[in-house]
Amino acid sequence: MEGMRSRLFPPAFKGRLHDARTATSIGRWLGLAFVVCFVTGLISHVLQHPPGWAVGALPSRPVWGYRLTQGLHVASGVAAVPLLLAKLWTVYPRLFAWPPVRSVRHALERLSVAVLVAAAVLEVVTGLLNTAQWYPWPFSFVPVHFAVAWLVAGSILLHLAVKAPAIRAHWSRRSPGTLALPEEDGPDRRSLLAAVAAAVGAVTVTTVGQSFTPLKGLVLLAPRHPDHGPNGLPVNRTATEAGVGPIAADRYRLTVAGPRSRTLTLDELRGLPQYEAELPIACVEGWSKTAHWTGVRVRDLLDLAGAPTDARVRVVSLQTRGGYRVSEMGHEYARDPLTLLALRLNGEELTPDHGYPVRLIAPNRPGVLQTKWVGRLEVLA
Structure with missing residues (x-):
């Protein structure tokens, strides 16, 4: 009952x-x-x-x-x-x-x-x-x-x-x-x-x-520690995961497509005026850290290609797998003096997992859009 x-x-x-x-x-x-x-x-x-x-x-x-x-x-x-x-x-x-x-x-x-x-x-x-x-x-x-x-x-x-x-x-x-x-x-x-x-x-x-x-x-429960990784910075996607194999310095070429398109070797990029910037890289997963970057200003490369000052820029990676292979920047980002194609990170040459030989770093930008292994910049009307 x-x-x-x-x-x-x-x-x-x-x-x-x-x-x-x-x-x-x-x-x-x-x-x-x-x-x-x-x-x-x-x-x-x-x-x-x-x-x-x-x-x-x-x-x-x-x-x-x-x-x-x-x-x-x-x-x-x-x-x-x-x-x-x-x-x-x-x-x-x-x-x-x-x-x-x-x-x-x-x-x-x-x-x-x-x-x-x-x-x-x-x-x-x-x-x-x-x-x-x-x-x-x-x-x-x-x-x-x-x-x-x-x-x-x-x-x-x-x-x-x-x-x-x-x-x-x-x-x-x-x-x-x-x-x-x-x-x-x-x-x-x-x-x-x-x-x-x-x-x-x-x-x-x-x-x-x-x-x-x-x-x-x-940091005990977070999946990332901001100091752990090559060049003292974490990595979300490795070169292997992105399908990027070894890149020989003498075979690398950067194409800047615009009114006066240019193709630059790695030595030519190193020969251009180098600038330094203290910028954070912040990923959507929640980790972030400020690092010391050295490289060529994107605005200088756009000027070499004859780009208008209000042009947008498409950044294309050499990666073959995964999302965010291509990203776009408005003129605010492209012309910002802190936006670089970085060649060095924290005083050292980029490692393959951090985008060797060239990666993008820009202020106030999600980490997934800080394109690594950059092979091409395209000026958009």
């Missing part, structure tokens, strides 16, 4: 803190993390995949712009992991509310929550795996991640609209709606919130050093 009763009736949750007050408190932090992640993600996407009309309008300054926004994007996404888990823990008993559907409005509300939870979990999990460059799924990460971000944003707005009365009632300690909550839950609630804050702090401090280098000594 008791077994039959348990099958007919939903489970009774008697644990404390599965209440609206706790859910609202954690929801505020989670909402802030999602807002920062969404806004910085939009910036990253526009810089990484600019619409055609925006290519010439994107700014090359500040030089650390992309490093800051992408670092915040990954840090806020990592912080969202314990916050999302805590939020789901506070509300999961409502999944077993009885009856499961009380009205059309209630059914739509539950459907919206299901979409929000599924989209949020998918967005956080795929983003986290992307930082480790692990893609155990059949779809392309970037377009799906970008589309799901909009789905999460829309679902959050819908959820806030539906839950506005409850959120308003439990937003602060002085809210009238909080008077009905048991006073004895106060210390436990504060302990829970302190534990969640500690978890957020722990995962942030042990990962953010991959971009905020003063904390690089505490």
Whole structure:
């Protein structure tokens, strides 16, 4: 008889803190993390995949712009992991509310929550795996991640609209709606919130050093250390992975295609005026580091080819595999005096994995667009 009763009736949750007050408190932090992640993600996407009309309008300054926004994007996404888990823990008993559907409005509300939870979990999990460059799924990460971000944003707005009365009632300690909550839950609630804050702090401090280098000594959970790699800099894609074999210095040629096209040998590039720049390289996976680059200014090469000052430039790599073999720069980037075709990194000749013999380095530009193994510059009208 008791077994039959348990099958007919939903489970009774008697644990404390599965209440609206706790859910609202954690929801505020989670909402802030999602807002920062969404806004910085939009910036990253526009810089990484600019619409055609925006290519010439994107700014090359500040030089650390992309490093800051992408670092915040990954840090806020990592912080969202314990916050999302805590939020789901506070509300999961409502999944077993009885009856499961009380009205059309209630059914739509539950459907919206299901979409929000599924989209949020998918967005956080795929983003986290992307930082480790692990893609155990059949779809392309970037377009799906970008589309799901909009789905999460829309679902959050819908959820806030539906839950506005409850959120308003439990937003602060002085809210009238909080008077009905048991006073004895106060210390436990504060302990829970302190534990969640500690978890957020722990995962942030042990990962953010991959971009905020003063904390690089505490990098324990991040998949990259900013000091580990050839020339003292990490590498995402090696020459082997890109299909670039050994390049003999005497056989290398750089073509600058424009009104007065030029073909330059490596010795001729070395013979041109050399400039130095302290620029960060910042990758979409979240790591970044400032390095010392030496090479030829792109603007000088464009002048040799007779390029107009407002021309865009297409940069073509010698790589044969993988994405981002070709990238484009607007005139803001191409004419910036800090934009170089680098020949040396941190005082040493480039290694093959860092793009030997020539790679692009430009300010405020995603790492995937800092093209390695450059073989051709094309002046675009």
